[in-house]
Amino acid sequence: MKNFVKALLGSAAVAMFAVPASAATLDDVKAKGHVQCGVNTGLIGFSAPDDQGNWKGLDVDFCRAVAAAIFDDPEAVQFTPLSAKDRFTALQSGEVDVLSRNTTWTISRDTALGLNFAGVTYYDGQGFMINAKKLQGINSALQLSGAAVCVQAGTTTELNLADYFKANNMEYSPVVFEKFEEVNAAYDAGRCDVYTTDQSGLYAVRLNLTNPDDHIVLPEIISKEPLGPVVRHGDDQWLDIVKWVYYALVNAEELGVSQANLEEKMNSDNPEVRRLLGTEDGSKLGTDLGLTNDFAVRAIKHVGNYGEIFERNVGADSPLKISRGINALWTKGGLQYGMPIR
Amino acid sequence: MATPQSTVEGAAPRVPLFYDPRVRGIAYQVLVFAGLVALIYWIIGNTSANLQRANIASGFDFLQGRAGFDIGDSLVEYSSDSTYGRALFVGFLNTLRVAIIGILTATIIGFIIGIGRLSKNWLINRICLVYVEVFRNIPPLLVIFFWYFGVLSVLPSPRESIDLPLGSYLNSRGLYFPRFLWGEGAWLVLLGLVLGLVFAFFVRRWAHKRQMTTGEQFPVFWTSAGLIVGLPLLAFIVTGLPLSFEFPALSTFNLQGGIQVRPEFLALYLALSFYTAAFIAEIVRAGVLGVSHGQSEAAQALGLRSGQSMRLVIIPQALRIIIPPLTSQYLNLTKNSSLAVAIGYPDLVATGGTTLNQTGQAIEVVAIWLVVYLGLSLGTAALMNWYNARMALVER
Numbered sequence: 001m002k003n004f005v006k007a008l009l010g011s012a013a014v015a016m017f018a019v020p021a022s023a024a025t026l027d028d029v030k031a032k033g034h035v036q037c038g039v040n041t042g043l044i045g046f047s048a049p050d051d052q053g054n055w056k057g058l059d060v061d062f063c064r065a066v067a068a069a070i071f072d073d074p075e076a077v078q079f080t081p082l083s084a085k086d087r088f089t090a091l092q093s094g095e096v097d098v099l100s101r102n103t104t105w106t107i108s109r110d111t112a113l114g115l116n117f118a119g120v121t122y123y124d125g126q127g128f129m130i131n132a133k134k135l136q137g138i139n140s141a142l143q144l145s146g147a148a149v150c151v152q153a154g155t156t157t158e159l160n161l162a163d164y165f166k167a168n169n170m171e172y173s174p175v176v177f178e179k180f181e182e183v184n185a186a187y188d189a190g191r192c193d194v195y196t197t198d199q200s201g202l203y204a205v206r207l208n209l210t211n212p213d214d215h216i217v218l219p220e221i222i223s224k225e226p227l228g229p230v231v232r233h234g235d236d237q238w239l240d241i242v243k244w245v246y247y248a249l250v251n252a253e254e255l256g257v258s259q260a261n262l263e264e265k266m267n268s269d270n271p272e273v274r275r276l277l278g279t280e281d282g283s284k285l286g287t288d289l290g291l292t293n294d295f296a297v298r299a300i301k302h303v304g305n306y307g308e309i310f311e312r313n314v315g316a317d318s319p320l321k322i323s324r325g326i327n328a329l330w331t332k333g334g335l336q337y338g339m340p341i342r
Numbered sequence: 343m344a345t346p347q348s349t350v351e352g353a354a355p356r357v358p359l360f361y362d363p364r365v366r367g368i369a370y371q372v373l374v375f376a377g378l379v380a381l382i383y384w385i386i387g388n389t390s391a392n393l394q395r396a397n398i399a400s401g402f403d404f405l406q407g408r409a410g411f412d413i414g415d416s417l418v419e420y421s422s423d424s425t426y427g428r429a430l431f432v433g434f435l436n437t438l439r440v441a442i443i444g445i446l447t448a449t450i451i452g453f454i455i456g457i458g459r460l461s462k463n464w465l466i467n468r469i470c471l472v473y474v475e476v477f478r479n480i481p482p483l484l485v486i487f488f489w490y491f492g493v494l495s496v497l498p499s500p501r502e503s504i505d506l507p508l509g510s511y512l513n514s515r516g517l518y519f520p521r522f523l524w525g526e527g528a529w530l531v532l533l534g535l536v537l538g539l540v541f542a543f544f545v546r547r548w549a550h551k552r553q554m555t556t557g558e559q560f561p562v563f564w565t566s567a568g569l570i571v572g573l574p575l576l577a578f579i580v581t582g583l584p585l586s587f588e589f590p591a592l593s594t595f596n597l598q599g600g601i602q603v604r605p606e607f608l609a610l611y612l613a614l615s616f617y618t619a620a621f622i623a624e625i626v627r628a629g630v631l632g633v634s635h636g637q638s639e640a641a642q643a644l645g646l647r648s649g650q651s652m653r654l655v656i657i658p659q660a661l662r663i664i665i666p667p668l669t670s671q672y673l674n675l676t677k678n679s680s681l682a683v684a685i686g687y688p689d690l691v692a693t694g695g696t697t698l699n700q701t702g703q704a705i706e707v708v709a710i711w712l713v714v715y716l717g718l719s720l721g722t723a724a725l726m727n728w729y730n731a732r733m734a735l736v737e738r
């Protein structure tokens with residue numbers, strides 16, 4: 001019933017107050033004094049509140065970077081936890097200014113849903129997790145015919161799952177929940193044999209299971225899941241801001257500019273670094289964006305460059321210990337590529 | 343007689359139209375109606391303009407699109423290749439299924455508990471009271487979670503299924519029954535059943551008539567039972583037992599074969615039935631208490647036994663009090679079934695929600711929800727009103 005009412009209100013909001021969608025989001029944000037950011041309800045490494053109730057994670061840090069670029073304050077951001085199903089309505093209706101919630105970039109979301117993706121902060125793919133202790137001898141997704149599979153509603157995961165089993169002529173029994181905690185609880189209670197979601201998500205979910213060590217992630221990756229921040233259609237300036245904050249973070253890593261050496265780099269004579277940091281004489285790069293010329297400095301100062309954000313939240317310095325893999329810089333064989341700042 | 347009337351009419355001063363209360367009343371109504379129409383018109387216009395500006399798709403064409411997602415529990419043929427419209431239909435049937443079976447069960451439990459609350463037996467009375475107080479005071483969502491996560495977590499995995507009689511099993515994946523596989527000539531059994539029902543109906547009518555005219559009673563119940571069970575049984579034996587069973591059996595992951603009732607359905611069905619039964623019990627109790635005491639005394643004076651007096655005198659009168667509030671409990675149960683989404687039972691709200699999310703067509707999907715639930719509620723209400731009218735007419 002609650003969801004029903006929520007969806008109802010959400011669509012009523014879309015119906016009547018979609019007007020701000022075309023207004024300047026930046027002005028609204030400045031007037032409010034903070035960025036309203038839609039995040040996950042609790043996915044370790046991407047967005048989850050810690051013991052003190054502070055939001056932590058890669059998606060969270062991206063929002064902080066946007067807030068820092070605008071306000072020079074990484075705290076000038078408020079988080080709205082959103083389930084997979086509610087997230088797009090929340091963005092369309094103006095409840096959040098940016099959605100940074102492990103959301104896969106697809107053509108229909110980009111078009112029919114009236115959204116714009118600003119970039120890919122994490123390249124992922126869908127995988128499967130099973131309880132290896134209960135299901136001994138299973139080491140490939142192709143052995144899963146007949147299994148009960150837990151999955152969250154309103155995700156690309158649900159669709160890829162159907163495609164994969166169909167393509168491989170396998171049967172399965174979907175057990176679909178709307179809320180993340182419910183999927184996790186049902187899998188933990190043995191309602192399903194298999195848990196499927198983005199692979200990064202599987203590692204995060206595993207940490208919270210009763211016996212994490214009993215569970216293994218199968219080797220198959222069955223889809224492409226480019227995850228990134230999303231904004232509404234109809235405000236090019238705001239799209240540019242979100243997009244270029246992201247590219248600035250990647251460029252910073254490419255140029256070796258980090259939280260630690262930022263002071264020193266401010267005096268660099270490397271023209272690329274000077275353009276990124278807005279120290280070039282007469283530069284208008286930041287102001288043309290609607291921000292200040294030092295927007296990248298502000299973001300890096302408070303949250304670090306892309307690599308630092310990655311390592312802190314999902315990489316070596318985190319419980320997830322995910323290696324950079326395809327998320328390494330293009331110069332190191334990965335896919336992260338900062339568009340030129342000039 | 344005619345004189346004073348004409349005087350009054352003649353004396354009435356001509357009021358300006360504006361002060362005529364009738365004209366004013368009509369004018370106000372027209373104004374309000376026009377205002378409402380204008381508002382709706384404005385909302386529709388504004389909505390479609392906004393949707394267009396935000397480039398969000400609209401219209402009902404999406405119903406023909408390929409759904410792409412699977413549904414675990416479906417009464418009709420469905421696969422990920424089916425359309426969104428079909429997915430919504432599957433959800434609608436699931437809503438109907440849990441609502442209808444839930445209403446039947448809740449009514450039976452409710453009547454038993456409600457009558458039990460009036461029992462002079464202290465233990466029965468208290469047990470029923472505790473039941474009512476417990477279930478009436480817990481939010482339905484918690485009852486659903488209790489049945490789902492509470493019961494699910496103690497059930498064993500498929501490999502350690504609990505054996506039930508008749509080749510049935512219970513495990514964390516649900517309840518499994520053998521499936522009947524009818525062989526050749528099985529239609530005769532069905533025919534036997536239909537004939538049995540028809541005969542029983544006529545026997546009842548005949549016996550009633552005879553009792554009215556001669557006062558003689560006829561064992562209607564046993565005759566009907568004999569007909570309804572006997573005829574199909576006879577056909578079954580004559581056609582050479584055309585029935586075999588498909589028993590559920592263990593495969594790599596789950597039990598395969600047989601009929602599976604999924605825990606999501608079970609939890610929702612049990613929760614809704616038990617929860618609503620508590621309210622129905624109170625309604626039944628109030629209804630029975632609402633029949634004046636003189637009625638049961640009169641029944642006793644006629645020499646009716648207490649069971650008979652309950653069945654023939656009290657309940658028929660109590661029903662007139664019971665039916666209207668019972669209707670709203672039925673509506674509540676149907677609407678509460680939308681809590682299904684919390685435990686992954688694919689009802690209309692769940693499949694609609696997924697459709698909404700994949701297509702982004704919030705307004706259309708919400709409109710479908712509204713129309714369907716409104717239709718279900720109005721339909722239930724109409725049925726119950728009809729029944730109510732029938733019961734009321736019995737009065738002589």
Ligand SMILES: N[C@@H](CCC(=O)N[C@@H](CS)C(=O)NCC(=O)O)C(=O)O
Pocket residue numbers: 040041042043082083084102103104152154155156157179180197198201202225227
């Ligand atoms: N990337 C996929 C799936 C994203 C997703 O929602 N994943 C789930 C499972 S890990 C999740 O994060 N749920 C958390 C929540 O609903 O708060 C998509 O965009 O559809």
